[in-house]
Structure formats: structure tokens, C-alpha cells
Amino acid sequence: MTQLLNFSFLPRLESRLERIKAGDSGEREMLINDYIPFIIKTISNVLNRYIESMNSDEYIIGLEAFNEAIDRYDPGKGKFISFASLVIRSRVTDFMRREQRYDKELAECLPDKGDYLISDADDNLALRVEINEFEERLKSFGISLKDLVRESPKHKDTRLNALRIAKHIYTKSELKQELFSRKRLPVMRIKRDLDISEKLINRSRIFIIASVLILDSEMECLKSYISGVMGGAGYDI
């Protein structure tokens, strides 16, 4: 997809590169921004794993490599995209080798290397437990994560509406109690409280239940996703 996109932008890309070479730094920022998906894809292909955040070392290295590629690109020597990809690959690979060597040295220096590794995994451990619990609770409603993937509303506005319903249920303890004890949505109450059609509630049923469970859990990151979608309003949960 990205490649297709690049292809269609190709004539423009060349002219953009020329402008950047002429010293247009604003254009450079924009170009890099536009190609972030490409950079991420390339890095993650080299590593054969997902990068963990936009602050990770690999990502920074990739960005720098892309920037370098812009500077060093010679239009006479083929397409920019393949050149950029090459530069990113080699820089990231270099970085990986350095990392490995550093890790080795570190492991030699630190006798209690086990501690070091555990501390890294520790953050995830709590979350992992929470997620497992979340999955279990979903199961008690007869919902699997696969169902969730399949039946979550695709449209952003529908999702937002469903999240509002979830938040409403979560904040009204009697509704939450009813949901948890009877294992089904208090549709009539929601309908009355929020003036939302029954159809909409039923369609997003699985998604609403899952969202209530997330809100009712300790999974901070997932909760932040939900409140992120709902905008500032979500933060008071």
C-alpha cells in the first residue's frame, strides 16, 4: 500500500527532493513526516519485529537514516525509495550489531544480569496478568477476543458512541452491577438514559461490554486508549 502510494507520488517526490536539496527545511520535515509509515515498515522488516514505540532507539536511527538518505540521494542512481530503504536497513543493522555487542559487554560487567532482564520484563508482567484476567472476564460473557475483532464497530463515530455507553455503564454502579450479575447489557436503561437506539446498542454489544471491562480494570494503557478516543472527557474516569 505504501509502495503503491509512493509510486503514484513519484513525480512529486522527485521535485520535493530537489526543493529539499535547495535548502527547503520545512519541506524536509514534511517529507519525513509523510514517509514515517515507510520508515517504520522498513525498520520493522529489518528487525523482523515490531518497534515498541515512537521513542525507541531503532525508530530514531531509522529517522536519521532516512534524513541521511535525503542528503545523499543522487537522482541519477535509481529511485529514492529503494535508496532510502537501503540506507535505513544498513544503519539499523549497524545499530543492532552495536547493541548486541553492548549487551554482551554489559552482561559480562554485571554479574546479576538476571535482575536486569527481569526488571525489563516487569512492566509487562503486570499488564500481561491483567490482560489475561480481562480475557477471562470476557469469556464469562461468552465473548472471545476473536469475536471482539470481528464485531467491533469499524466506524470511528460508532466506536465513540459505544464508548460513551460503556463509560455511562461504568460510572453508574447499578448499571455496572446489573451488567456483571446478569451478564447482559441493561439496554432499556441505556436507551432511556442516553437516548440511543436499541439497534445501535445491540450492534455494539460486544464492544461495549469489553470497554466496560477495560474501564473496570487496572490496564492503564488500554484505559488511556479509550480515554484518548473520547478526548479530554475520558480522563476523569
Add this chain to the structure above:
Amino acid sequence: MIYKGCVLSLEKGYAIVMTESAEYMRVAVKNGLAVGAHIVFTNEDIFRDKRAVTAKALRSAAAFAILLFAAAVQFFYSNDNVAGRNIAAVVSLDINPSIELEINTKGEVVSTISLNEDGNSIVDGELDKKPVVEVLCKLLENAEAKGYLDHNENYILISLSAINKEVELNLEDIEEKVSRFANGSSRFTNISFMFVQGSKTILEEARQNGISPGRYYLYEKLIEEQKNLTVTDAGTMELKELFYRLRHRQSNDHQIETFSGGNSVKLLTQAVYEQQQQRERVRIMEAGRVREAPRNQTGTQSRTTNRMQEEVENKDGGIDKKNEIQNENRVMNEEKSSSGEESGNGQTQAPLPQGEPQNQEQSMGIDADNDEKGKPDVETTPGNKRNEYDDKGSRGKNEDGGSNKSGKGN
């Protein structure tokens, strides 16, 4: 598009992720992927179920195939069932059994289509891949064997509609060979053939209307004058009637149709026929002009002219007379012709009055022209029109008290 998310679970072949935008997605598994891990991924990493993809592809392929099929069906059935099957021409044969022969570029019959049940009965299986003339002859034989030909008069219409220019067939060739075949066998007596040159358009129109291209061609010719004729009529009407009507029409366009007789009937092309008509028309004009003059001419002629004068002079009386003649004529026709064509006579008589006097004149008068016309009294002439000519001739004789027989025979 960049997605950020948290891995919720690892499944076989993919991982379920909840994204920042509160979507639940599946992503491809890569190294180091663990539940609870935060990942950044792009569109490319979104897991696509291969089975789903294949199912989808299958569905679209099926849809495409159906579409293609529909288009093909449309293509075959709408225009010329032909384009896809390498058919270069279509020859139609109407006796009463109607048959279409589809011809390839080599002039061989690729398939036979019966246009009616009678058609089915004369088609036997061994016609494919044979030259068209051979097949036509075989069909004629079959028709004869099944008793579709009667001994007094038969009308056979053959059309050739070329679709592809490469076809090595021409109408004259077919005409010559089929006529020769018919003439060469004692089984085929009293047959009037008509060979018409169709076209792709005629073929298409004919197929849309479910009649043979030959009949459709005649229909097109006739409709110019006889507006009330319908395609269905043209499809169901007896060939005799169609032939008859065609010979009576006044159209100038006659280059592509040819009539030819069978055994005993002389070849009479439409062109010759038209020429005759023209000449007759000229003659009647002359007759009108020289009203005063003809005293010095032969007795028969002057009497005819007198008669014509009468007609021309008293318009009112003339019309009566014409009607009279017409009635007379019709009676005669009815006597002569079989019951089948009676229905048509009333209609087709209409253009006759103009032609009437000239026929008379012709039969009474100028010998040379009669020669050209080449209509032997003595011979059996299956053409309805011809019979009529003879009627008039004999009437003329009666009136004249003389005999033209010697002049008319050739």
C-alpha cells in the same frame, strides 16, 4: 497510516491488538511479540486471513465469470449467434421446411438450424462439414422424399447472408449449382427458385424476428410498398404468396435478387422482369399519346387502342371497366390458384389496374416483346403471375378472335 497498540493475545498466525483508537485488530506475528507488548505497526502488518482472502477472490472470480458468461450469452443471442463460432455466412432454405445453414470460411456447413418442425424432419445428421451446395441438394432431396414438394408448383427460397468477407461463396455459384442439380433430376419438376442475397443486417433482423433471412429479405422488399405486411405474416405466409407479391411490386431495386425456374421453367431474372414492366409502361404511354393515330395499324392493335381510348376517355366508365376486368381476373385467379393464396389476392390486386391494359396490349400486340417475355403458354408455368398473364392472354385472344400463340411461344 501508523497504528500503535497493545498486544492482547497471541493466536495461531496472528496477534490481537487493541489500538490507540480503541479498535481491535489482528496483526502479523513478528519476533519478540508478547502479550502486553506495545507495538507500532503499519497497514502492511495488519493480518489478512488467507482463507478469507481466497474466499473473497473466489467470490469475485465467480462473479466475474458469471458476468463474462452473461456478456457472452448476450453477445451470441443479441446480434449474430455467430461471431464467437467462426461462422462466415448463413444460408437459409425455405421450402416450407425452413432451415438455416451456418457456413464457415471454407464454405462448409458448420451447423444446421431448423426454423420450424418441418425443417427438423428434413435434416439428417450427416450434413456437417460438407460444402453448402451439397447440403442444399441433400435437403432438397430429403424434402422431396418426405413429400414437401408437390408435382404442380413449388417455390423454394434460398438466401445467402455473408458475415465474413473471407467466405468463398457467392450467390451466383449456389444458384447455378442448385439449379443444375434440380434440372438434372426428374424428381424436381415445376420448381421456382428464388435466390436472394442477404446481409449481416438482414440476418440479425431475421433472427430477432425468428424467421429465415430469406423470408426477412422478401419482407423488407415488400414492406416498402405494402405497409400492412407484418414480419409474422412474412414468416408464416406461403412462399408462393410471397413470390407473387414480390413480382407485383413496383420497386426499382432488383439487382440483387434473381428468380430462376426449375426443370421446365425458363430462367427469369427479376431484372428482366422489371425491364419488361418498364417497357410495358412506356408502351401504354405511347398508346395514350397516339390515340388518334392507330387507324393505320393492324386490326388487332387498333382495336386494343380503341379499347384503351375508351378507358382513358371516360374516366368514370373506365374505372368501372377496370373493376370489371379486375373482378374477371380475380375469378380466373381463384379458379386457377390453389386455395392457399386466395387470401392474398384481394390485397395484391390493388396495383393491378394500371398494369392491366398493358398486359392485354402485350398479349394482343407486339410479338417481339412477347418473345422477350418468354412465357410459353404450352409449358407448365408454376408462377402465379404467369398464370395470370396467360389468363389475360387468353382473354385477349377471345376478344380478338385471333391467336397469339405462335407469337408467344419460343
